[in-house]
Amino acid sequence: MKSKIIFNIFLVAILTLLISCENESIRASNSVTTTAYSFSNYSALEIHGDFDAFVTFSDTEEAINIEANSNLQDKIVVSKSGNVLKIRLQDNLTISGNVTLKIYISTNNISRFEIFGDSSVTLENALIAENAEFNLFGDSQFLGEIALDRLSLNARGDSSVNLFGTVTSLDATLSGDSFLEDYDLIVDDLDIKLNGDSEAYLSVTNTIDMNASGDSELNYKGNAEIVRLQLSGDARISKRD
Structure with missing residues (x-):
């Protein structure tokens, strides 16, 4: 009976450790930096998380810039699947502090928007x-x-x-x-x-x-x-x- 109790305590400790390893907590740094990404030939935008996105339609400029707390930049995942540009934070991430997560996109065409969580999209022109x-x-x-x-x-x-x-x-x-x-x-x-x-x-x-x-x-x-x-x-x- 005693060995069974010890085993159960050990099992709970292992599970707690695994869960804590899967979840990451981070406090946003005071410094804010901008990272540029290079993607083209997309016509849809998908955003997850707490981002504020600002989209400008342009026939001459193609740019993606993300302004964020410096220690959050490597937690941001930007990818392209087919014609969809996808932007999100890495999974199982908890952020505290004064968070900055801003996306600035200049492109000639986005006709489909998928917006999840607390994210927002503002069109800077029509x-x-x-x-x-x-x-x-x-x-x-x-x-x-x-x-x-x-x-x-x-x-x-x-x-x-x-x-x-x-x-x-x-x-x-x-x-x-x-x-x-x-x-x-x-x-x-x-x-x-x-x-x-x-x-x-x-x-x-x-x-x-x-x-x-x-x-x-x-x-x-x-x-x-x-x-x-x-x-x-x-x-x-x-x-x-």
């Missing part, structure tokens, strides 16, 4: 394209000007999307506490699905096709025709002009 796709998860944020023929938008969790500009056709799905605004985004044809506590604030000029449940709400301005409306729970639609 995204002009035929088609684009935005997917946001967790507490992620997206801000920018767009001029698109078609946009597919999927926002989950506590994600927030703030857009202005024009979209001919917007297909949007919002769930959880996600938020889409504002009235400075002018949409011709809107196909929107809302659930949970999600909210949307848009200007719509032509048609609205809406399916909503929970406590979700669409607020809109404009003289759009409601071609289909399916509401359940406390879901609602409100014309604001």
